[in-house]
Amino acid sequence: MSQAVAWSDAATAAQLFAVDPVGTGVLLRSRAGPVRDRWLAMLRAALPPTDAHKHLPLHIAEGRLLGGLDLSATLVSGRPVAERGLLAEADGGVLMLAMAERMQSSTTVHVTAAMDAHETLIERDGLSLRMPARFGVVALDEGLEDEFAPASLRDRLAFHVDLDRFSFRDTEEFEINAADIEVARQRLPLIRATDEQIEAIVTAAAAMGIVSLRAPLLTIRVARAAAAWSGHTEIDQEDIGIAARLVLAPRALYFPQAEQPDQPEPPPEEPPPPEDNSEDNKDQDEQQIPDIDRALDEVILAAAKAAIPPDVLASLRASAGRTRARSSGKAGELQKSNKRGRPTGTVRGELRAGAKLSVIETLRSAAPWQPLRRREAAATAAEAIAAGGEAAPQPRILIRKDDFRIARFKQRTETITIFVVDASGSAALHRLAEAKGAVELLLADCYVRRDQVAMIAFRGTIAEILLPPTRSLARAKRSLAGLPGGGGTPLACGLDAAYALADSIKRKGQTPTVILMTDGRANIARDGAPGRPKAEEDAIASARQLRAANINAVLVDMSPRPGPQGEKIAKEMGARYLPLPYADATVLSQAVLASTQAA
Template identity: 40%
Template sequence: MTTDDHSAAQDAVLVASLLAIDPAHLGGVWIKARHGARRDWLQSVFSHLPMSSVRVTSGTSQQALFGGVDLTDSLTHGRIVERKGLLADAGAIWLNGAERLDRDLVARIVLHCEAGPGQLLLVADEGTEDDPLPAEMLRERVAFFLFEDALNINGVAPVLDAERIGRAQFSLHEIGTEASLIEAIVALADRLGVMSFRATQMAVYCARAHAAFRGVGAVGPEDIEAAVRLVFAHRMTISAEELAQENAQPAVERDVSEDQSSRPLEESDLQEVNLDAAATQLPDGLLAGLALRSKFASGKGQGASKTSLERGRPLPSRSGHLGGRGRLDLLATLQAAAPWQKLRQSPGNGALALRQEDFRIRRFKDRSERLLIFLVDASGSAAMARLAEAKGAVELMLAQAYEHRDSVCLGLFRDTSAEIVLPPTRSLTRAKKCLSSLPAGGATPLAHGLRIGLELADAARRQGQMPTIILMTDGRANRALDGTTNRAQAMSDATVLAAQIRRSAVPTVVLDTGRRTTSHVRDLAAALDADVVALPSLRSQLARPEPV
């Protein structure tokens, strides 16, 4: 995508046009957009593709998509009854919420497209930046990527030029693929660090389709530029800075470590200092009892119980319809049908007579995975007080979370913004490595931290996880959402976000990192309906450097 907003929107229209010209070789598009006007605009663009489409969600059954034997009708009529799936006649397949789709379903859809007559995949990724990405097999198969944040849709009509697309489809076969074209694109892929051979192939087909769309008879530099921008940009593994420095002479290294280490650390140095974690102690079983008063939580520090149709501890079967995600409980079905056989069977016919109401579906009791969302205040006030001890506390809680097989993620708020420094993971090693060197200093954008915590919690629930927020702060907010350093406005913004978290019923605990518990922390905890745990005042030792 280009950096110009209008060009990004025009590129979206161009991508749809190229897919209409050569759907068999370009595969489809990955659209990362949450609900809103720009997402609706993108869907409107691709709704003009000259082909039928079908929408797939996480609740769509595989039998409905791929067809096969209709078990209900087959048992009722005493003969094999087959149904055609929805994908049989679809030219384009919309995958709504692609980041949440079951991998088995995704694999079957990809195999169906590979074996079929060039069906398009329109991968609609509705997750946040911190959500898991759609499956690699999906991202590998589609040529293009569109991101809503780059779009300025004002003044750009979501329509396709059907007449121009028709002419391009007719002339596409006349545009040859010369060896020099392939060599140029392969060289560009190598320089940009694009590791996918399929992506290189799709770039070649993209250049041909772009030339046909322009109405020229041969691929030119403009077509190669478009292919690189649309197909390679999101697959690059070499940064723009590295490209710019390829031919530059290396800068002279300067050793200033002795000068820096010889002077004492001043308060101003906290703006960018990295603090090592210190050892500390927390109340035993803190994670096990984190705000489990929520109606979404139960048990001892683990996920909430839920009924599943796929895995878990078996529960009594219940009547239901076949064809969905549920599995037939054959024994329970026969037991339900047995008392009625004399009434249903005709004389001389010993066949088993089943009805829809006889079918029993297996059920299981499963426990949802828990996600611990650590929100760490790394502002100047926290750094000067007890941030080192707070990081030591996080390490201890990470170890407890690992024992319970919980996932963890780490958010940091400081200065002017908040960021996710560790996406959700179960890797204790990765979490500790990320925690070992966190920047500190600046203002306290508490509302920013609460906002990303709420977004992470919403994303976790969409994934079927049970989120828990662990907020580590001294409560002294002084950076508002509008970027100003108005302390009153900053506290008001934080209170509003805290109320939203409370209404979402997300279990929360506040770890007070200040030297003493103040009214700021107590008011914040009250707005969150959370407990306050003060870090114990223990002598903490900074981690010593490992011996060489």
Template identity: 30%
Template sequence: MSLERHTFPFSAIVGQDVLKTALLINAVDPRVGGVLIRGQKGTAKSTAVRALAEILPEISVVEGCAYGCDPNEPRTLCAACAARDALPAVRRRPRLVDLPVSATEDRLVGTLDLEHALKSGERRYEPGLLAEANRGILYVDEVNLLEDHLVDALLDSAASGVNVVEREGVRHTHPARFLLVGTMNPEEGELRPQLLDRFGLCVDIEGIDDPAERVEVMRRRRSFEDDPSGFARRWSADGKALVRRIEKAQHLLGDVELDDDLLFLIASVCSSIGVDGHRADLVMARAAAAYALLEGRREVTPAHIRAVAPMVLAHRMRRTPFDEESYSQDRLESALAASGAGAEEGASDSPAASHAGDGDGEAAVLGMRLSVDQAGSSASREDVPTRLSLEIDRVRRSYGGKRQETTSNDLSGRYVRAEPLRPGAQRDIAFDATIRAAAPFQALRESEMAIALEPSDLRNKVRRRRVGASIVFCVDASGSMGASNRMEAAKSAVLDLLVDAYQRRDRVGLVAFRGDAAEVVLAPTASVELAQLKLRSLPTGGATPLAHGLVSALQLLETESRRNDDVIPWLVLVTDGRGNVGINGGLGSEDAITAAARIRDARINTIVIDTTGVPGGGSAARDIARTAGGEYVRLAALDASALTETVRERVWSA
């Protein structure tokens, strides 16, 4: 009995036209730079990527080469192929290589060939995933969760097209040109800007609510699961047609040229949007040419540029995550119109439109929205007089070290690499690295053991664990703040704090207190969109139940700490400190001080932002900060930049 793995056919994926177009553009011209696919779970992200590998045309590779070198491209040959007199070739499909987020660095870049070293005493390189992915697809699911040291290795190889390995006595270089495809759920954290820009195209996808279209999704999936082979046969004709379409476009790619007017148009659009660098210009030119060929055209038109522009610019626009989506779309439309690439009557100006007449294989069943990914702001720029940015990166804790990612001093955390065992260090032996260190010397050592080890061979594991902050904003939404016209300034401060925290993969929550109670507006989350939405609808007015707010915030942070004992808790209190509603009939001011003492006992890092306009500050807010063991800052006394530096200094030194 043979177990055959079946892949859902690319043509059978319902809807998702922009996603499929982005993948096909890269299939035609891998120099476009790959695709980042952002969307919720269950929106066919991984399915589309795996299906793409099945329709890529075959390539010619040097027989027996571990890197799949192209025999017709002498400049890109590995050292072994370059030294050969003859280069026999075979045909095969490009490989799809999965990079797990849990991979170690030696698995990615390659390492010492242990078996060869043990047998011969010679050091030889053992290829890793980058070698396997050369001239193929390197696929990273949940790419936003990839460890920083793996991201760095990816960036180096993606930029140069070469993997350089210098480790464990091995120095080796080999070609590493691959199509980088990443998928991610934005709610689980953002992507490092350096890696974000490395993706040529970016698409945002989502499911739909139309019941009839969802039924079609279920029908196809059930049909595939009941009879994978039969389902694949029914869609094979469409798949072969796509292969021919890609092959034809690849063959004609060198014949497509963009005249100076089109190049000026591309430059104008990118300049108007305000992207950094020139990568967007180059990507847009290549993507437009590939897209034109997919449509059967050898001439690139402004309509083709308009079609690919959102995919090129979606992740490169300068913005804050709180800009309105409509504002972002308007910016793009304005830039296109001003540059002469506005919508043309009857023009196919979007990938979805180009597939509108396709058969069942291209049916638009799964709804999809391509958008420049930005969220809305709860207040206009004119309405917010003061803004506060607080960086809380690299906060140190006695047991952890760097806040975002720390080298563990105990046996917890993920094993990422090895280092020589230092005298007095806690032993956490890395057996794989120890054996690799000893392997080249086995021929020189006499021992009855299978492997002769010496103290100098011992390697210790270096473990890393991610340490995040859980930040709860406790915001005074009572009438006292509304009367002093400070609520909008406080909202602005909270928004900037949320932006800064979200970019660093922290969890953020928000408690508002007004009237006679406190409300958990937002439980700690990593979703900046959800945080922005909740903050936008923040109510105001009524009395000031400050103690209720402090207790609610404390309970949230204690819950977070129980879930993850590595979390660093922060409470940012935005108030004038004048609590006038107590708990269970008590005095508001006394209960607030009692709650602040509980916060101190729980070792919660606290910042009290006093919003009174009283010279010298409000004594009530100051007393709360002192009792909680926190830092006191009066908002009215500082502009945004000065306040940012003041808070940053205190947080970094904590």
């Protein structure tokens, strides 16, 4: 498909979205630039000026999104006054989602729920209200490579438009008359799809590997919008073809295998003479219906296949089901905090040391109770005056201890990768060379990944911290350079040292990850006595200690012939077992990163 045709389809998507914004929706995958600005300008020209246009920022508070108590109006009037949220304000218009690939999961849940129910539910601050929220969604996805908008949001948007493939010279302005859009909107409710068309669309979607039931429904909505835009009174094959190109093609994972060339058919037999039998004519008509359905299926598949650029289906299959990867340094545990991080709401609490009072939420909590508290205060003052005393002056807003709301935050903790290296035996030099190379490769990315690396070596009868947590590449090289090898394998001592270091890291609010590099053949017990049975028993006990502490771990079996010992230790640790009998520093580094991300 040429760039001109592809841009024409992108412009058609803008037109059809303007005809039925609530029933369709657009996922616009494009970086900021003149191409995206031109497409958005076409969309604004197509939408009637009376429609509401709202922009949803990335980090929006839940109260602003859904609505709640209007604090100022409530305090002035002395009674609860509801405030409309952004979703309710977008009713009858279009909601623009900025940076949809980074949208918070809670925001995604509220937006998709409003898209399904066409209303928002407010149950907070003593309010229980339902507000209409029928709006179209334009999600701006600026993600790179494997960054995508949430799957639940993508599934509900009919048009998936990718503008990164266009340069500005490939685009042109399309004149869109808002009056024609209004006429098409009036014609849209009168257009319906037939049962044969619905069956053909569902069959074609299944043939393309599309498992979502929303895709055929969105295809029907787009086909109706295309018919209304073209001035048709019913949906024809051209309208279905447009819908298949715009809705089904971007979602397709594969196409049916091409059929084998047809064998030469025998000459057709002489048809029997027609008979004046109404029952026979009825049977003949029923036999022709499957042929019509097959022809419509082929039209839909051909239209969708023509809209897909070459080699795109292969990449879609490769990326199907792939989750968004995170770098090891940014994948630390999400911990609650009352001092810093990303705001995540408030909680009822006391003003203890370090707690931050949310003044707005505290006033919001106290506002509905002001009339009752004023009456109680007036009654108390009247009793004081009747007893011959003086009434104390009352504040304008009566706040009690139960009204206090403490701000809560969440922040990603820093990740520290602890290498625990078996430095015993004749092959220690080979394993240490791989460990040194892996550590250096990881340190090279520390500034980007915000990660730290530590190293513990065990041999003979002891284990020592060779490299404390650091980002310094020079310090790591100096520490690794003079490490000797040889002696027994005190695996239990190495695991105990890893547990102690990981526990101290965890107490500081950071996230430890243990990478144990060994063959699992322990022969030195925890007390330094030789003997394989006692050494294995101590190693298993130390491994269970790491699992009980819920420390993320990976065991890299560096034995030339991986045996059951390493896998058994990994199971007791609750670690991922990674046998690598022949691995260089690069392979080891890649395997460690993949393991920590998967964990």
